[in-house]
Amino acid sequence: MAKNTGKAYEEFVRTIQQSLITAEGMSHLKNIEVETNKKLTDRNGIERQFDVYWEFDLGGYVYKTVIECKDYASSITVEKIDAFIGKTADIPGLRLIYATKTGYQSGASIKAEQHKIDLLIVREADEREWTAEDGTPLIKTIQLNIVALTSPRITSFAPNVDTDWLEKQKDLNADIINHAFTSSLNNEIFISNESTGHKFSLFDLSHLLLKKIPDIQYGKGTFSEELDNSYLETKAGDIKIKIKGYKLDYEYHAPITTSSVIDYSKDLLGIVEKYNTGTKQMIFKDGKIK
Structure with missing residues (x-):
């Protein structure tokens, strides 16, 4: 079984974030490119690696954002948040975001809030997207049977x-x-x-x-x-x-009968949830956000 290096998840998060930036109309500020494996040098001259990075210039000030990505099967611990804080402490002016597929332990959530770190759950879509909060199934596929008379x-x-x-x-x-x-x-x-x-x-x-x-x-x-x-x-x-x-x-x-199936799940790129508020965004491959 191939080892999970986390690179695939980093690229997935990069694609999701690029779609969000485009949909939110931020691209008019400059041609914002979301990068992976970005190297930044801190004030001590030490080079630091960040999984996902982008920046933009507004009013003469450069806004920089970094995302730490962890493709773990278990929740993120406070120690992981501590490590992220330590890595960014000597690079002022960064907006900090953490992304994982699963969730965060309570201590990690508290520590992140204290240091103004946004916690995200960025994942592929699953059956949860096609079920309402009350358990009602939502339309996932539409089959069209067209009869030409x-x-x-x-x-x-x-x-x-x-x-x-x-x-x-x-x-x-x-x-x-x-x-x-x-x-x-x-x-x-x-x-x-x-x-x-x-x-x-x-x-x-x-x-x-x-x-x-x-x-x-x-x-x-x-x-x-x-x-x-x-x-x-x-x-x-x-x-x-x-x-x-x-x-x-x-x-x-x-009569000539033709059938076609519209599967919305195949057009869904991924899901972004804000961990502390529970708000969710569905990002589609065509760039639409719902």
């Missing part, structure tokens, strides 16, 4: 032209009719009933087939309908021919 698609359309009517039309011939309708889209060709005033395009007709054929089945099929006092006409209405009805072929496909 399609209308029948008309593959061919053959109008039953009223030949007696057509023969009486001196300004219409086969070339004019073919040119008007063969170059038009299905939303540019209309059937109009002059008795009822009802008018619909061939595009609309594909949707109407679901009502016209109550027992319609998936797959290929045919449908025909007789019409009275009806015309096939162009979108502009400049060409129209009287029809007695029509026959069409269609294809009707079964």
